[in-house]
Amino acid sequence: MIDAKILIIDDNKSVLSALEILLQFEFRDIRTISNPNQITSYPNLKEVDIVLLDMNFSAGVNTGNEGLFWLRELRKKAPQTSVIMMTAYGAVDLAVKALKEGASDFILKPWNNDKLLATVKSAYELRKSKKQVTELKRKESHLKQVINQNKNYIIGNSKALNSVLKLVSKVAKTDVNVLITGENGTGKELIARELHKLSSRCNEVFISVDMGSISENLFESELFGHVKGSFTDAKEDRAGKFEAANGGTLFLDEIGNLSLQAQAKLLSAIQNRTIVRVGSNRPVPVDIRLICATNEDLDKMVVEGLFREDLLYRINTIRIEVPALRERDQDILVLADFYLRKFASKYGKNGLRINQAAQEKLMAYKWPGNIRELLHTIERAVILSEGNVLKPDDFLLSNKTAMATHVNGPATLEEMEQVMIERALEQNGGNYSAAAEQLGISRQTLYNKLKKIGK
Structure with missing residues (x-):
């Protein structure tokens, strides 16, 4: 017995x-009506799964126009119902x-059972x-809203930042490819998300x-997808990014880390x-807005033969250069206050403030790790705070002299590299x-270097 509602x-x-x-x-559930005029007042018509509709209701008329009229009415009131x-x-x-008007099929009388x-x-x-397609579209729409929720904000009002945001607002309205450059930790992904948010x-x-x-x-599989059985772990078809x-x-971060072989494959797709x-011969058309980002000097890499011209x-x-935090000096305290309130709320330490001397210390620092370093510095200070006022000593800032591990003699290149890695991990709270x-290397390279030094 099929659990369906049918109206004849x-x-x-x-x-x-x-x-x-x-x-x-x-x-x-089988229901019947003999007068098509009852269609307009039929209760819960959208819940009916199938309607069997006669095409002629007036005596001596066999044109089918009456049926077509009521078919159109049904399609207006219950577009998902099969007629x-x-x-x-x-x-x-x-x-x-009738089929062009939206009927799902046609039966001649007398019928074969x-x-x-x-x-x-x-x-x-x-x-x-x-119904499944409608539900999938509803879920897809909801999923897109969840994915696109951006809980990070572009904070600041400096001249350097406003210049970037003005360019973003112009470029966002188009579909042109955009390259975002800038040092690590400057917020390149935030700019990419802003471009998306302001676009069509x-x-x-x-x-x-x-x-x-x-x-x-795994480059091709991740970006272009694969079909089942195309390689050992390909247990099912999978769409790529x-x-x-x-x-x-589509936002491709750290584009400068790609090998020349991967660059050629990416170029072909673009x-x-x-x-x-992977494992298929069928081309799949894609409609994307492409945004890339890097902290590398791609022009120099082209000259050196490391990046395809x-x-x-x-x-x-369009190229958008995101300014370093030291170039946005008037934004430093604005950002510090934003993260102070955020982490004070997170760790249950509301009421914290930064005193004047500490503010001057933050302003004087060059922030080589940019906004990311500032974020971790504020979070660490909030966690370790013992009073309601944060003083200069509460902010542990990087000291260039700390890079020299051997005060009485020169450090080797390997030792210098180890100190830089340890410092980067400390500044980023152990986030690999x-x-x-921050170090300008891939995560895999970092893993390899840590393994080499026994970490």
Whole structure:
């Protein structure tokens, strides 16, 4: 017994009775009406799964126009309901017209019971599919809203920052490729998200990819996807980041970390606006807004043969340089206050403030780790605070002299590298990805170096 609601509309009561008897053994809820005028007032019409609708209701009329009229009314009131048209006057052009108007199928009277049951069951499967598509679209819309929720904000009002935001507002309205450059920790991803938020794609998904964390052998699978069985661990078909971002924005961070081989594959996808999944030969068209970011000097890398010039041209239609925090001096205290309130609330230490001497210390510091370093510095100070006032000693700032581990003799290159790694990890609270970004290396490279020094 199929749990479906069926409504039969026919002015011939013997037809209604025959269909009701036939269908009641297959479907749970069968209702009938003999007057199509009742359609407009029929209760909960949208909950009806299938309507069997006669095409002629007036005596001596067999054009089918009445049925087509009521079909259109049904489509307006219950667009997801499957409608099967019925008539004793069969004509190919009439059937085609009904299908064009949105009918799911066409039945001739007198009918064959087996064929009629098969037709109604097919219409029910179509109804289920429509409901599933509607539900998937609803979930997709909700998921996009969740993914695009940006809890980080662009804070500040310095001249350098406002200049960048003015450029962002101009560029966002277009679909041109954008390259965002700047030191680590300056907030390049925030700028990318702002471009997306102000664009015509703002209601679509924003997909962020850390290119530095993708190993060479998984590059194609991560970006372009793969089909089941294409390699050992490919146990099912999987869409890559390009497909996932279709219709929205794809943000490729640390683009300068790609190998030349990976650059060639990326260039092909960007040029053709199509991708091919690993293990497949079928090209898949993609519609994305591409934004890339790097802390590397790509122009210098092109000269050194480390970055493809044609790829640079493709991703560099507009270049946005994000200023370092030291170039936004009037924003330092604004950001410090923002993070102070954020972490004071997080750790239950409301009422904290930074005294004048500590503010001067923060302003005088050059912030080599930029906003990310400031964030971790404030968080550490809040966690370790013992009173309501944060003083200069509460802020542990990096000292260049600390890089020299051997006061009485020169440090080796390896020792200097070890100190830099340890300092980056300390400044970033043990966060490997953030430390690697601050050092200008990939996370995998950081892991390898830590393994080498026994950490």
